[in-house]
Amino acid sequence: MRQRLEERLKRKISGHEIDRFIRESQVILETERHLYLYHRGQDIRFPCIRDGKEWIIKSAIVKGMWMEAKN
Numbered sequence: 001m002r003q004r005l006e007e008r009l010k011r012k013i014s015g016h017e018i019d020r021f022i023r024e025s026q027v028i029l030e031t032e033r034h035l036y037l038y039h040r041g042q043d044i045r046f047p048c049i050r051d052g053k054e055w056i057i058k059s060a061i062v063k064g065m066w067m068e069a070k071n
Helices: 002-009 015-024
Strands: 026-030 034-039 044-051 054-057
Antiparallel strands (some): 026 034
């Protein structure tokens, strides 16, 4: 994830920064299987899916990117 975020943000980023961004994010959508986190200051979205009792971050989306629904 760090490498993808560095490419998308066009700057170096540490694992600690990513962890901080995730912890500072707010939940903007939650369903039984999906969670969508948003960090307002960095304009980063973290789509997540439920795996048992845990949430797994599937990606990091930055300004100018979007997601497409899958069937």
